[in-house]
Amino acid sequence: MLPSFYQKYLERYLKPAQLITLKMLVWLLQSQKQVRLERLAANLPLPILENSRRRHIQRFLSLGSLSILALWFPLIREIIFHQIKTGTQLIIAIDRTQWRENNVLMVSAIYQKRAFPIFWTLLDKKGACNIAEQKQVLRPVIRLLKKYKLVLIGDREFHSIELAQWLHRQHLSFVLRQKCDTTFREKRQQFQPLSSIPIQPGIRLFYPQISLTQKKGFNRFNLAAYWKRKYKGKQEKEPLYLLTNLPDGKSATHIYQQRYGIEAMFKDCKTGGYNLEGSKASPDKLIRLILLIALAMTSAWLQGKRTSLQGQQEYVCRPTEKGRNRRRHSNFWIGLYGETWLIAFQSCQLWVQEMLNFIGNKKSFYRRGLRAISLIQQPL
Numbered sequence: 001m002l003p004s005f006y007q008k009y010l011e012r013y014l015k016p017a018q019l020i021t022l023k024m025l026v027w028l029l030q031s032q033k034q035v036r037l038e039r040l041a042a043n044l045p046l047p048i049l050e051n052s053r054r055r056h057i058q059r060f061l062s063l064g065s066l067s068i069l070a071l072w073f074p075l076i077r078e079i080i081f082h083q084i085k086t087g088t089q090l091i092i093a094i095d096r097t098q099w100r101e102n103n104v105l106m107v108s109a110i111y112q113k114r115a116f117p118i119f120w121t122l123l124d125k126k127g128a129c130n131i132a133e134q135k136q137v138l139r140p141v142i143r144l145l146k147k148y149k150l151v152l153i154g155d156r157e158f159h160s161i162e163l164a165q166w167l168h169r170q171h172l173s174f175v176l177r178q179k180c181d182t183t184f185r186e187k188r189q190q191f192q193p194l195s196s197i198p199i200q201p202g203i204r205l206f207y208p209q210i211s212l213t214q215k216k217g218f219n220r221f222n223l224a225a226y227w228k229r230k231y232k233g234k235q236e237k238e239p240l241y242l243l244t245n246l247p248d249g250k251s252a253t254h255i256y257q258q259r260y261g262i263e264a265m266f267k268d269c270k271t272g273g274y275n276l277e278g279s280k281a282s283p284d285k286l287i288r289l290i291l292l293i294a295l296a297m298t299s300a301w302l303q304g305k306r307t308s309l310q311g312q313q314e315y316v317c318r319p320t321e322k323g324r325n326r327r328r329h330s331n332f333w334i335g336l337y338g339e340t341w342l343i344a345f346q347s348c349q350l351w352v353q354e355m356l357n358f359i360g361n362k363k364s365f366y367r368r369g370l371r372a373i374s375l376i377q378q379p380l
Helices: 004-010 016-032 037-043 050-061 068-083 131-144 161-169 249-269 283-309 331-347 349-358 360-376
Strands: 089-099 102-111 114-123 149-154 173-177 204-210 221-226 240-244
Touching: 004 016, 004 068, 016 037, 016 050, 016 283, 016 331, 037 050, 050 283, 068 102, 068 114, 068 131, 068 283, 089 114, 089 131, 089 249, 102 131, 102 249, 102 283, 114 131, 114 249, 114 283, 131 161, 149 249, 161 173, 173 249, 204 249, 221 249, 240 249, 249 283, 283 331, 283 360, 331 349, 331 360, 349 360
Parallel strands: 089 149, 149 173
Antiparallel strands: 089 102, 102 114, 173 240, 204 221, 221 240
């Protein structure tokens, strides 16, 4: 179910019938965990022919009003404003992922080890993106979140000194991972590859004001090198080499390590949530399907966060387990599968009532569960 403030905003841009279709599709994404048009059409609760339901969804996904800038930007800004105080630091990540033949470039906001999609585009090619494409997705995000102290993080695909220089001129902080064969130079020293730096697991090094290119016109930036020590029998194969304009290496490595929130988000979009990689939609429709996923994903996260604050998460999942010191499931997972549990309860309510007639000694537990259901299904 969409939060009430989502619906109030969407009413301004969508006609009543279009808004109902959107709510049905988001509900289907939560319950079916699939974005394939065949699956959505098969389960769309409209009393028309299956082929007509398919065409209904296709027409909806062709609407010009399903715009990232017009429809999604105000909502994600509202979410971020409610979760993170303006004027404080906000980490954004740029990343690219391949979903079958679709090459998606995305910028996300990192919060509580999770990433929220902000802006995305499909590249009409395979492989890495260039500086022009990176600027294209970053500019609208920078304007949208100008009230925050932004720090951009990117993996080795985004290692270029050109990107670092452009970000610095935008008055943004950055932490960009470098390839180990990249060469650098300290003042009055010769160029050498990053792999020549003497570093061992557990060691952190910091080189201020280094040059990364022999071309003129580029600023000097800082370099942080860090090799995580062996943990639970696992050892990272190589250290992190991070180009940054932050003043110290500890901050740079701490911020960069939060980049893995975007991997969790991609998993939510794929096998861990909505199985986007199974979609065979055209590029234009895929952009809008990702918009529906963004609506569903953030709705589930907000719902899961509230369920956790209510102390009702144990009715949805097993929060902890022996030998595990971290939560077993995220707020996204709790919200997503909490919705599934509510759907199952509503569908089987008569059977549940029959069950209560046979297990009188357990009624107190069932009453607590019914109270939990009433709390979880309250509108946001």
